[in-house]
Amino acid sequence: MGQVADERGAWRTFGEKTIYDNRWLRLGLVDVEAPNGERWDYHVVHFGRIAIAMIVNEDDDTVLMLWRYRFATDQWGYELLGGLVEEGEDPAATAAREAVEESGWAPVG
Numbered sequence: 001m002g003q004v005a006d007e008r009g010a011w012r013t014f015g016e017k018t019i020y021d022n023r024w025l026r027l028g029l030v031d032v033e034a035p036n037g038e039r040w041d042y043h044v045v046h047f048g049r050i051a052i053a054m055i056v057n058e059d060d061d062t063v064l065m066l067w068r069y070r071f072a073t074d075q076w077g078y079e080l081l082g083g084l085v086e087e088g089e090d091p092a093a094t095a096a097r098e099a100v101e102e103s104g105w106a107p108v109g
Contacts, residue, residue: 010035016044023084024048052082053095055107064105 014031021027025048029041055064065078083098085091100106 014039017041049085049091050082051085051091051094051098052080053099053107054080055099055103055105064099064103066102 012033014033016028016030018026018028026046028044028046030044031039032042033039056062063080065080067076068079069076081099081102082095083101085094089097096107
């Protein structure tokens, strides 16, 4: 069994190669070396920045959610409103924009 790192940063990286990239996610292979000297390519998923809106009623006892079907899991489920933060956009503005786009309801506060 290999050594366990006692301190942060004991792992070393020697660069990353992108193998897939779009606005939602980037998949890379990072050349890493463990504290025990073993070295290999490690898969890393980088997600785009997102913002989520949670819209509640005046009594703070009801939350607006979407009922959506997701084909990847073949399931229906409730989701909060949200989406990708555009370049230069404030995350709060993203959450408000996505709330209107996805539900028609605009946050007021």
